[in-house]
Amino acid sequence: MTTTHDELESLLADQPANGTDRGVDAHALYQRWENQHWAVGELDYEQDRAVWAGLRPFRRRELMHSLAELEVGEASVTATLSSLIEHARFESDQLYLATQIADEARHVKFFQTYLERVIGMDVAAETPELRARTDYAHYFDPELRRVTRRVHAESGNPVAWQAASTYYHLVTEGVLAATALRTTRQLARSLGLPVLDIGLTNVTRDESRHISFGFLAARRAVSEGRGDALAATYTEAVELAATVLVGPQTEQPAPVIRAGLEQRAALLRAMWAVARDRVERQLRSVGLPDAAPATTNAFDRAVGRALDEYAGRWGRPHPVRSVQQLT
Amino acid sequence: MDSNVSAQVRKIVSEMSPLDGHTVTSADRLMEDLGLDSMTLVELSLVLESEFELGQIDDSAPALVTVGDVEELIGRAVSDRSR
Numbered sequence: 575m576t577t578t579h580d581e582l583e584s585l586l587a588d589q590p591a592n593g594t595d596r597g598v599d600a601h602a603l604y605q606r607w608e609n610q611h612w613a614v615g616e617l618d619y620e621q622d623r624a625v626w627a628g629l630r631p632f633r634r635r636e637l638m639h640s641l642a643e644l645e646v647g648e649a650s651v652t653a654t655l656s657s658l659i660e661h662a663r664f665e666s667d668q669l670y671l672a673t674q675i676a677d678e679a680r681h682v683k684f685f686q687t688y689l690e691r692v693i694g695m696d697v698a699a700e701t702p703e704l705r706a707r708t709d710y711a712h713y714f715d716p717e718l719r720r721v722t723r724r725v726h727a728e729s730g731n732p733v734a735w736q737a738a739s740t741y742y743h744l745v746t747e748g749v750l751a752a753t754a755l756r757t758t759r760q761l762a763r764s765l766g767l768p769v770l771d772i773g774l775t776n777v778t779r780d781e782s783r784h785i786s787f788g789f790l791a792a793r794r795a796v797s798e799g800r801g802d803a804l805a806a807t808y809t810e811a812v813e814l815a816a817t818v819l820v821g822p823q824t825e826q827p828a829p830v831i832r833a834g835l836e837q838r839a840a841l842l843r844a845m846w847a848v849a850r851d852r853v854e855r856q857l858r859s860v861g862l863p864d865a866a867p868a869t870t871n872a873f874d875r876a877v878g879r880a881l882d883e884y885a886g887r888w889g890r891p892h893p894v895r896s897v898q899q900l901t
Numbered sequence: 902m903d904s905n906v907s908a909q910v911r912k913i914v915s916e917m918s919p920l921d922g923h924t925v926t927s928a929d930r931l932m933e934d935l936g937l938d939s940m941t942l943v944e945l946s947l948v949l950e951s952e953f954e955l956g957q958i959d960d961s962a963p964a965l966v967t968v969g970d971v972e973e974l975i976g977r978a979v980s981d982r983s984r
């Protein structure tokens with residue numbers, strides 16, 4: 575496959591803003607899937623193993639944290655897509671969604687293979703605990719399971735279906751995964767991990783199809799007059815996403831040297847800003863630009879509450895709060 | 902300033918720099934000359950704190966530009982601690 579990093583970056587970054595995917599339908603996304611295959615088993619994990627072995631503890635910890643959040647997210651979306659497939663209103667949507675569940679399984683396999691072959695984890699034995707410690711598992715996964723179960727319980731009621739797709743395609747994939755994939759790919763490149771970079775690039779290409787489908791479904795709901803319900807659900811899901819990004823369950827290394835603390839806080843704030851920006855672009859792209867101010871305010875308030883929760887959980891302020899208190 | 906502390910700081914900075922075969926001096930700028938990125942500056946802070954067993958330090962410098970800035974900061978923190 576020949577997609578370059580830059581093309582891919584713009585694919586993910588610009589898609590919601592410029593609406594280039596407006597003409598794409600579920601048939602076209604199915605076609606893209608046929609043309610964009612890749613295989614977990616084709617990557618040469620040995621290359622990264624030597625690099626990992628030489629990484630300093632701080633870098634290992636940063637990378638492990640990112641990989642754990644990505645792995646648990648992939649496992650969660652693999653387990654919950656079936657209700658959206660079963661209750662898809664159009665056959666073309668159903669065929670597309672059936673390709674997506676195979677992608678998600680491939681993503682779980684990729685992260686697990688990487689953890690096993692590069693990092694040397696015993697995935698079967700250690701994954702449950704690794705997942706349990708993540709903020710996605712703590713805050714978002716139970717809600718994704720709740721909204722997708724509701725699609726079954728309400729026999730495919732279009733409002734319930736759209737709510738589940740909102741949590742799934744727009745927020746888990748379009749906000750959280752897109753942000754995490756971008757920051758983790760930057761990390762992979764700066765640490766010199768070529769196989770991780772290739773794998774994440776492949777995952778990102780798949781995710782861009784998934785997110786395109788999310789836009790398609792959301793625009794349809796808006797055009798059918800269900801925009802208000804969509805905006806309300808979207809805001810709830812975005813609040814959860816902001817909480818996951820702050821990560822109250824994960825203790826942050828907080829330097830006492832002020833310059834280090836400021837750098838730490840700036841890196842985290844930059845990541846949150848990427849996610850917040852995606853929220854704004856998505857709302858514009860699905861035809862709900864008027865909902866953007868209220869939703870981004872909700873995002874900011876959720877960040878504030880998550881920072882409070884962090885302080886309660888760990889008995890000291892989050893690095894971003896510590897910096898705010900210094901100034 | 903304690904020259905052992907300064908030498909130790911330069912050694913740690915040198916280990917974190919991606920540049921090979923460069924002798925780190927106090928005048929080198931961490932980012933521009935030695936190629937440290939933001940994440941490495943966070944890491945450097947944590948490693949220095951652990952290496953020199955620093956708890957709270959009196960530090961109002963929002964940025965450390967040169968290796969000399971780091972030497973000065975750590976030198977001061979170490980002598981404050983032993984007082």
Ligand SMILES: [Fe+2]
Nearest residue numbers: 648677678681
């Ligand atoms: Fe995925």
Ligand SMILES: [Fe+2]
Nearest residue numbers: 678747781784
């Ligand atoms: Fe996906």
